[in-house]
Amino acid sequence: MPGAIYAEGLVKTFGDVRALDGVDLDVPEGTVLGLLGPNGAGKTTAVRVLTTLLRPDSGRAVVAGIDVLKDPDEVRRRIGLSGQFAAVDEYLTGRENLQMVGQLYQMRAKDAKVRAGELLERFNLADAADRTAKTYSGGMRRRLDLAAALVVSPPVMFMDEPTTGLDPRNRQGLWEVIKELVAGGTTLLLTTQYLEEADHLAHDICVVDRGKVIARGTSDQLKAQTGGERVEVVVHAPGMIADARGVLARYGIAGIGHGEVSVEEHTRKLTVPVAGGAKLLAEVIRDLDAVGVEIDDIGLRRPTLDDVFLSLTGHVAEREAEETGGSDGDSRPGGRGGRRVKEAAE
Ligand SMILES: Nc1ncnc2c1ncn2[C@@H]1O[C@H](COP(=O)(O)OP(=O)(O)O)[C@@H](O)[C@H]1O
Numbered sequence: 001m002p003g004a005i006y007a008e009g010l011v012k013t014f015g016d017v018r019a020l021d022g023v024d025l026d027v028p029e030g031t032v033l034g035l036l037g038p039n040g041a042g043k044t045t046a047v048r049v050l051t052t053l054l055r056p057d058s059g060r061a062v063v064a065g066i067d068v069l070k071d072p073d074e075v076r077r078r079i080g081l082s083g084q085f086a087a088v089d090e091y092l093t094g095r096e097n098l099q100m101v102g103q104l105y106q107m108r109a110k111d112a113k114v115r116a117g118e119l120l121e122r123f124n125l126a127d128a129a130d131r132t133a134k135t136y137s138g139g140m141r142r143r144l145d146l147a148a149a150l151v152v153s154p155p156v157m158f159m160d161e162p163t164t165g166l167d168p169r170n171r172q173g174l175w176e177v178i179k180e181l182v183a184g185g186t187t188l189l190l191t192t193q194y195l196e197e198a199d200h201l202a203h204d205i206c207v208v209d210r211g212k213v214i215a216r217g218t219s220d221q222l223k224a225q226t227g228g229e230r231v232e233v234v235v236h237a238p239g240m241i242a243d244a245r246g247v248l249a250r251y252g253i254a255g256i257g258h259g260e261v262s263v264e265e266h267t268r269k270l271t272v273p274v275a276g277g278a279k280l281l282a283e284v285i286r287d288l289d290a291v292g293v294e295i296d297d298i299g300l301r302r303p304t305l306d307d308v309f310l311s312l313t314g315h316v317a318e319r320e321a322e323e324t325g326g327s328d329g330d331s332r333p334g335g336r337g338g339r340r341v342k343e344a345a346e
């Protein structure tokens, strides 16, 4: 049985650009899929197809049990969407925007008011709640847009780069809200440029690049494939390198052409790709100690998004700027009524 979000062979071209070049997805009900990829990978295009905003050239998609191409209206009733193309009403206050969404979805006025208050608090908008959205900075708009998408919890939710442009504190706040949403049974497809975010929130990750899924798996599987997680040890004296190498070799895992201990003689630094995290680090320290190797420095280096991309694609991911409090962010002011999927397919 296909999952809550299912896609098969999605292709979408814009002129010469193959924004989607045969994408397959299958997201089991109640889980989070992280669509991870650099700018221009095709993430937004995928979300737009799945949310009925854009017709693919070919392929098939089923969301919440409904065929996206055959019955887009019914799909729209069952999904929520937030992200780069959703927008808030400029001329309403933050609070009014959220209450209006609640009422659109037939919440009782009282409940909508309570929910709006909670969300404003959650996204650090309480102080600005009664100002018109027109006066909000890019980052504030973005947070309001996210809050609007969370007023009601639909069975299937799409979030397109929800935390791009947010500062760490607001990013954390959103992560909490997302976890609550998923704990409540919502299936979520989330796009992101941040491995850390996918790591934190997603059960499964699809890495996309140039319209294709180039890797998929859990975050641990991807990291192991990337060979990015490694232990780095600086030993106290050159004479200890050989013993340290012997210990580290026992922990080495084979990634893509990795698995051996590499040694930088002049800095007395040894590096080995591992899987197992901080717990493993404690074991390594104990074993080095047991053979009399003194350690000047030891650390676990986790793969960054750059490591993953470099390893998978041979090119480095670009990132957008973080929230600065000014006219940052990539929310698109001016769009109307996009807080849930309402636009017609192109
Ligand atoms: N409406 C459009 N017209 C022309 N090209 C587009 C359009 N939308 C997306 N593209 C192109 O398709 C590719 C994928 O874009 P997009 O899905 O927005 O990527 P992402 O969201 O991963 O950054 C990019 O090369 C982009 O320039």
Ligand SMILES: [Mg+2]
Pocket (backbone or CB within 6 Å): 040, 043, 044, 045, 084, 160, 161
């Ligand atoms: Mg995008």
